[in-house]
Structure formats: C-alpha cells, structure tokens
Amino acid sequence: MSKVYALGDRQSAREAVVSAARRMVRLERARHNEVWSLRDVTFSVKDGEAVGIVGRNGAGKSTALKILAGITSPTSGVARTRGRVAALLEVGTGFHSELTGRENVYLNGAILGMSRREIARSFDSIVEFSGVERFLDTPVKRYSSGMQLRLAFAVAAHLEPDVLVVDEILAVGDAEFQRKSLGRMEEAGREGRTVIFVSHDLDSLSAICPRSLWLEAGRIRGEGPSREIIRDYLASGLASAHTGAALIRVGALTVLDVRVTAHERASAVLMQEEELRVEVDFELAEEIPGLDCAVNLTTSTGVRVLDQALSDSGQRRLPKGRYRVQLVVPPILNVGTYAVGVYFGTQLSDLVDEPGVVSFTLHGSDHGRPGRVLISNFPMAVHPLTA
Amino acid sequence: MGSSTHDRDLPALGCQVRQPAGGTIATAHGNGEQKRSSAQGDVTLPEWRENSPAGVFQDRPWRALWQARELIGYFALRDLKLRYRQTVLGVLWVVVQPVASVAIFTLVFSRLAGVSSEGIPYPLFALVGMVTWTYFSSVVISASAVLVTNGNLITKVYFPRMAAPTASLLPPAVDLAVSLVLVAVVALYYHIFPGGPLLAFPLWLVLLAMTAIGVALWFSALNVKYRDVQYAVAPMLQLWLFASPVAYSASGLSGWGRLAYAVNPLYGVIEVGRWALLGTPWPGWPLAISVSASGLILVSGLNYFRRAQRTFADVV
Numbered sequence: 042m043s044k045v046y047a048l049g050d051r052q053s054a055r056e057a058v059v060s061a062a063r064r065m066v067r068l069e070r071a072r073h074n075e076v077w078s079l080r081d082v083t084f085s086v087k088d089g090e091a092v093g094i095v096g097r098n099g100a101g102k103s104t105a106l107k108i109l110a111g112i113t114s115p116t117s118g119v120a121r122t123r124g125r126v127a128a129l130l131e132v133g134t135g136f137h138s139e140l141t142g143r144e145n146v147y148l149n150g151a152i153l154g155m156s157r158r159e160i161a162r163s164f165d166s167i168v169e170f171s172g173v174e175r176f177l178d179t180p181v182k183r184y185s186s187g188m189q190l191r192l193a194f195a196v197a198a199h200l201e202p203d204v205l206v207v208d209e210i211l212a213v214g215d216a217e218f219q220r221k222s223l224g225r226m227e228e229a230g231r232e233g234r235t236v237i238f239v240s241h242d243l244d245s246l247s248a249i250c251p252r253s254l255w256l257e258a259g260r261i262r263g264e265g266p267s268r269e270i271i272r273d274y275l276a277s278g279l280a281s282a283h284t285g286a287a288l289i290r291v292g293a294l295t296v297l298d299v300r301v302t303a304h305e306r307a308s309a310v311l312m313q314e315e316e317l318r319v320e321v322d323f324e325l326a327e328e329i330p331g332l333d334c335a336v337n338l339t340t341s342t343g344v345r346v347l348d349q350a351l352s353d354s355g356q357r358r359l360p361k362g363r364y365r366v367q368l369v370v371p372p373i374l375n376v377g378t379y380a381v382g383v384y385f386g387t388q389l390s391d392l393v394d395e396p397g398v399v400s401f402t403l404h405g406s407d408h409g410r411p412g413r414v415l416i417s418n419f420p421m422a423v424h425p426l427t428a
Numbered sequence: 429m430g431s432s433t434h435d436r437d438l439p440a441l442g443c444q445v446r447q448p449a450g451g452t453i454a455t456a457h458g459n460g461e462q463k464r465s466s467a468q469g470d471v472t473l474p475e476w477r478e479n480s481p482a483g484v485f486q487d488r489p490w491r492a493l494w495q496a497r498e499l500i501g502y503f504a505l506r507d508l509k510l511r512y513r514q515t516v517l518g519v520l521w522v523v524v525q526p527v528a529s530v531a532i533f534t535l536v537f538s539r540l541a542g543v544s545s546e547g548i549p550y551p552l553f554a555l556v557g558m559v560t561w562t563y564f565s566s567v568v569i570s571a572s573a574v575l576v577t578n579g580n581l582i583t584k585v586y587f588p589r590m591a592a593p594t595a596s597l598l599p600p601a602v603d604l605a606v607s608l609v610l611v612a613v614v615a616l617y618y619h620i621f622p623g624g625p626l627l628a629f630p631l632w633l634v635l636l637a638m639t640a641i642g643v644a645l646w647f648s649a650l651n652v653k654y655r656d657v658q659y660a661v662a663p664m665l666q667l668w669l670f671a672s673p674v675a676y677s678a679s680g681l682s683g684w685g686r687l688a689y690a691v692n693p694l695y696g697v698i699e700v701g702r703w704a705l706l707g708t709p710w711p712g713w714p715l716a717i718s719v720s721a722s723g724l725i726l727v728s729g730l731n732y733f734r735r736a737q738r739t740f741a742d743v744v
Contacts, residue, residue: 111477111484111586113741120479126586134584139510151502152585 078104079115080259086204091236093250093267095243095274100256102239106130106206109237124203124235127154131208133193138182142173142192145181149196163199171195190218198225204235223249243271243404244376271404272312291392293326294385297363299398301381313405314372321366321383328360329392335384336368339396340377347374350384378402483738484586496591503591504598507570511599522603523610526558533558533675543676546708549618552611553706557674559607560701563600564640564694565665571596571644572661575652579744589737593648597637611705622707632697632704635719639693642726649729649736652744673698679709690714693722 079101086092094102107113108120110128135152136145146167150160160167168174171192173184181189207226223245230236230249240246246253246267253270255263263270289296299322300307303315311317319336335350349368380397477484493500512518530551537543538550545553571593575582578592615621651657672694681689689695696718699711711718 107583107741108479111479112583114479114481114483114738117481121476122479123476126477128585130584131580135578135581137506137510139513140506144506144509148502148506151499152581152587154587157498 077259079108082256082259082261084254084261084264086235086237089233089235090252091230091238091250093246093253094237094239094256095246095253095271096256101259102256103130103208105256106208106237106239110206122204125154126204126206127200127202128206129197129208132190132197136181136189136193139180141180142177142184145192146196149193153197153200154202155200159201167195167199170198194218194222198222202234204237205229206237208239209241247271268312289393289395291385293329294392295324295326296383296385296393296398297322297324299381299383301399301401309400310402310404313374313376313403316372317370319368319370319381322363323366323385324363325359325361328358329387330358331387332359333384333386334366336366337382337384337396338370338374339380339382341379346379374403376403376405481738483734492588493590493594496588499587500591500595500598503595507595507599508602519606522606526555526562526607526610529558530555537675544679546677546679546702548620548702548706548708552614552618552620553677553702554675555611555614556702556705557698559604559611560636560698561669561672561674561694562607563604563636564697565669566600566603567596567640568643568647568665569661570599572647572651572657575648575740575744576655576658582744583741589740590645590733593644594641596644597641615706620706622703622705625704625707628700628704632700635700635722636697638726639697639722642722642729645729645733646725649733652736652740668694686714687717690717691721693718693725696722
C-alpha cells in the first residue's frame with residue numbers, strides 16, 4: 042500500500058475553485074507538491090502475532106498504523122484486517138475535561154470501540170487499575186495530569202480487541218506508568234491478540250514483539266526477528282565514536298581514537314548480548330618508560346563498573362610508534378549508557394586521566410526489571426540447603 | 429499463530445497489506461479458521477475489513493452505523509451534559525428561545541404587518557414554525573462543526589464517521605420535546621385540536637429528521653475541507669429562515685409561485701407540522717416537490733459524505 046500527502050497549506054474554498062478552474066483551462070496541472078509517506082509497503086501479520094515497527098521519525102510508521110486502523114485510507118493498495126481493530130495512537134483520546142471521571146470512562150470506552158456492556162463489566166476493574174476511586178464523580182479538569190493519564194490508560198488497558206495497534210503510548214508518563222502499560226502490552230500478546238507496536242523504545246519493542254519491520258522513508262528496509270532488525274536499524278545511521286582528529290595530546294603521547302565496536306563495526310549503540318571491544322589507538326613520539334594504560338567504563342549514574350589496566354612496571358618497552366589497546370568486554374553489562382574513560386601514566390605522573398572520552402548505549406531487554414543488573418550466561422543455579 | 433496453550437475464545441483474525449497490482453497477498457488467516465472451525469463448529473468468523481483508496485469498506489454502512497449506536501448515544505449525551513453545565517436557568521433556556529422569537533414575530537408580523545395565519549391564533553401558528561425551525565437550525569449548526577471540534581478523535585480513532593453528525597440530531601431533539609410540550613399547552617389555551625392529522629405526528633418527525641440530517645451531512649463534510657462553511661452557516665440560516673414559512677403563511681402564493689417556493693425542503697416540513705399539530709389545510713402537491721428536495725439533499729449528502737470521509741483524517 043502507499044500513501045501520499047499533499048504538502049502545503051490547506052485550501053480555502055476560494056482557492057479550490059480557482060485551482061479547479063485553472064485545471065479546467067489547463068493553466069496549471071495538479072500539484073506536484075506531495076510526499077509519499079508510504080511507498081509500496083507490503084506485509085502481513087498472523088493471527089495472534091506481535092509485530093513491531095521501527096524506523097526514524099517520518100519513516101511512515103504512524104501512517105501505516107492509521108491505515109491499518111482505518112483512520113485514513115491508502116492512496117493505493119489495500120489494507121485488510123479481520124476482527125475488531127483497536128488503535129491506541131494516543132492515551133485519553135476523547136476525554137472531555139468538563140465530564141466526570143465516570144462519564145469519561147464510558148465515553149472513552151465507547152470511542153475506543155467498547156460496548157456499554159463491556160465497559161460496565163470492566164468498570165470496577167478499570168477504576169481499581171487507575172486508582173482514582175475517590176474522584177470518580179469529579180470533573181477530570183480537576184484531576185492532576187497524572188491521574189487523567191492513569192484513568193485514560195486504565196480504559197485502554199481493558200480493551201479486548203482482536204487486533205491491537207499501538208503507537209508510542211509508552212513515551213508518556215512516569216516510569217511506573219510505562220512499566221504498567223508495557224506489562225499490559227505483553228499480556229495482550231500472551232492472550233493471543235494480534236499486536237502491532239510502534240515504538241522508539243527498542244527494548245520494550247523487542248520484549249513484546251518477536252518479529253519487526255523496519256521502515257525507512259516509506260519503504261520496508263528490513264523484516265525479520267526483532268533483535269536482528271533492531272541491531273541493523275541501530276547500526277545503520279550511527280556515527281562511530283571516531284572523530285578523526287587526535288583526541289588528546291600530552292607530551293610525547295597522542296591518543297588518536299577511542300571507540301567501541303561489535304562485530305568489527307564501531308557504533309555508539311550496541312546490543313547488550315554482544316561481545317564488545319573497546320579500542321584505544323595511540324601514538325608515542327618517543328618511548329615512555331614504565332607507561333601504564335587503562336580503560337574504564339562508567340555508568341550514567343557515575344559508577345565505575347570496569348577498570349582494566351595494562352601495567353608495565355618497567356618490564357615492557359614500547360618504542361616510538363603507533364599502538365592499539367584492545368579490551369574485550371564479554372556481554373556482562375546491563376542495558377544503559379556507559380562512558381569510556383582512558384588513563385595513561387607512569388608511576389611518576391598521570392599523563393591522561395579522562396573519564397568520558399566517548400560514550401555508548403547498550404540496548405536489550407531488562408526483562409521488565411529496569412535498574413537491575415542482569416547478567417546472562419553466567420553459571421547460576423539453585424541448590425537445596427541441607428540444614 | 430499464537431501459542432496453542434492460549435486457546436481462548438479468539439476469533440480468527442489478523443491483518444495484511446498488499447500492493448495494488450500483482451502484489452503479494454498473505455494468507456495469514458488460514459490456520460486460524462481451521463482452529464476455529466474444528467473447536468467451535470459453526471461460529472461465524474469476523475469479516476475482513478478492507479481499507480483501500482475507496483475508503484474503509486463496509487458491507488452495509490447502515491449496519492456500521494447501527495453498531496455505532498452506543499457511540500452516537502454517548503456523543504449526544506456528552507453534548508447534552510455539557511450544554512447547560514454552569515448555567516443558572518439550565519433547561520429553561522430551551523423554552524426561552526422559541527418564546528422570545530415568537531413574541532418578536534407576533535409583534536412584527538402579526539401586529540405591525542398583519543400577516544395571515546390560516547385561521548390559527550398567530551402566536552401558536554408562529555410557535556410551531558419556530559419550534560420546527562429551531563430544531564433544524566440547531567442540528568445544522570452543531571453538525572457543521574462536529575467533525576472539526578472532534579478533530580482529535582478523527583485523527584486518532586476509527587469510528588463510523590457518520591456517527592458524529594448523526595449524533596447532532598439528538599441533543600436538539602430534547603429541546604424539541606420540551607418545546608412541543610409548550611406547543612401543547614398553548615394549543616390547549618387556544619382550544620385548538622387538529623383531530624385526525626395528529627396521528628401523522630411521527631411522520632412529521634421523520635421528515636424533519638431526514639431534512640436536518642441531509643443538510644447536516646453536507647455541511648459537516650464540507651466544513652472539514654473548507655472552513656469557510658462555519659462562517660457561511662449563520663448568514664445562510666438567517667436567509668433560509670425568512671425564505672421558509674416560519675413566521676408567515678405560504679398560503680398567499682399560488683400556482684407556479686407556490687411550486688417554486690416549495691423547492692425549499694423546510695416548506696414541506698413546516699406545512700406538514702402545522703397540518704399535523706394544528707389542523708391547518710393539507711399542503712397538497714407542492715409537498716411532493718418539497719419532500720423530493722429533502723430526499724435529494726439527503727441522498728446527495730450521504731454520497732458526498734461517504735466520498736469525503738476518506739480524507740477526513742488527513743485534512744481536518
């Protein structure tokens with residue numbers, strides 16, 4: 042299917058009449074000022090499958106969802122859906138600030154396609170989920186924005202569609218809200234609903250959707266297992282940490298480049314389960330006796346989780362020349378952002394001690410437990426303790 | 429397929445997208461059908477819904493509208509609840525408006541201009557016209573804005589778009605009911621009883637609603653694309669009011685003049701209303717013209733709306 046949008050201002054009736062008249066007398070052809078939001082995109086999603094869509098802003102993700110949901114129609118091609126399709130493109134669509142919480146639950150439910158019976162049946166559960174029992178008969182304009190969001194999401198969470206189409210709703214709200222909504226999404230997938238999920242939160246996306254599509258400039262650039270798609274997607278447009286010029290120069294020592302690589306490719310964004318290498322290129326204009334060098338990693342909260350040094354202690358001699366330090370980090374780090382620091386020095390003096398030369402981000406699943414370090418593939422077992 | 433351990437009562441479904449010509453067509457639903465039919469026997473499968481350049485395909489648009497009846501109800505309820513919130517007089521306003529207009533009309537048309545009123549006391553005569561007109565114009569005013577004011581819904585949720593203008597029929601209907609009680613009271617006061625024609629009262633309501641929704645569909649859809657409409661509605665309605673036999677009787681016209689006048693669909697509605705409620709003479713042949721005009725507006729409005737709704741989400 043394809044979708045074209047005409048660019049530019051909307052027409053007023055007068056302009057429409059004028060341009061129609063011009064077309065009639067062939068003074069002006071139809072406007073070419075248009076953009077293809079989607080171009081020949083073809084895909085199918087199986088019953089009960091959860092599929093993610095990744096892509097940069099403007100790649101056509103939301104348009105694809107809107108067409109699937111029936112909100113807008115394609116310019117060419119056909120989108121076929123079976124069963125009840127619910128689109129969550131926004132939390133709280135149709136909430137009216139003058140109406141009470143109770144009234145809004147019913148209105149919003151109806152807008153999302155629930156029948157009165159369904160809403161009535163889940164009403165208590167919705168209220169409990171939202172935690173606004175006491176304010177049910179208060180107009181939502183007196184609610185805090187967090188309360189409105191919780192109530193709106195509670196309604197959405199009780200939808201029971203056959204096909205659930207979700208766009209970026211996890212981008213709003215606090216961490217607690219995001220965790221809760223993510224949980225509901227996973228639940229929907231487990232319940233056997235067909236889920237189509239668009240998100241920039243790639244960790245959640247790969248947790249929910251085993252398969253993903255990668256849209257770029259309105260076309261499908263990749264399709265396959267989410268992990269692979271996400272890795273390719275991340276690697277596609279990211280500059281390496283390499284800056285080209287010398288990073289640091291102190292006396293005879295010049296640090297040329299610091300970078301993080303996985304699969305021989307430098308990237309600022311990597312997958313958590315990959316072995317990664319931190320490489321430091323440096324040049325010695327003359328031999329520095331007893332040179333130590335170290336590489337360290339610091340988390341975004343300032344915890345130095347790794348500090349590995351090559352100590353010379355006078356044994357090794359590095360004559361004048363170019364060298365590369367390579368630190369291999371097995372996949373033991375949790376998802377998050379890390380700063381790479383380098384240290385060069387002798388026992389007499391520190392030459393370079395820079396804690397954040399470059400940074401990189403690890404993506405992957407935190408298994409729904411953000412903030413916890415989960416190290417996989419390490420020997421771990423449970424044994425009974427005999428008293 | 430979803431894992432077989434979750435064998436809940438889920439209809440076979442899925443979705444697929446294909447290219448216009450020669451594109452691949454996925455048959456993702458095959459398994460689901462089999463599972464379903466073996467487990468449940470002859471349960472009907474949900475239908476495929478197609479969204480193509482021709483719009484969201486629905487077998488029977490009327491059924492979609494019927495399925496959206498609860499949504500229509502909630503839309504109407506929302507507007508009703510919001511309307512008189514934070515007013516002192518509340519529903520009293522429903523009565524105040526037609527009464528004020530009738531008072532003015534009585535002064536201007538009856539006292540000053542001496543307009544005939546087909547043997548009915550002028551205030552009652554004008555009141556029926558005014559009540560009819562008020563319903564019609566409030567439906568048209570609210571419907572012409574309804575798609576734009578609900579723009580956020582249109583761009584974020586799918587629902588049968590026609591539900592929105594259809595819902596605008598309902599809140600003014602509450603006003604109409606209240607006003608009709610007023611009509612009854614005034615008619616009792618003047619000892620006017622139409623007799624048999626009163627049985628045609630429901631017919632009049634149908635004609636009124638049909639005329640209102642036809643115009644409402646046109647205006648609501650046009651306003652999405654051309655916001656000029658919202659400014660044009662008020663002066664147009666003002667003209668229309670005086671072109672309709674609200675404050676005066678059309679009985680003065682005869683022959684071709686009357687037939688031409690009857691092209692206005694409101695003519696038929698008001699004449700039938702006066703006939704059914706007040707027992708004025710049956711309007712006769714010009715009524716056919718008026719009802720045809722009304723039907724034409726409805727059919728063309730439906731057509732235009734259905735064509736225009738494909739792009740609502742893109743232009744609203």
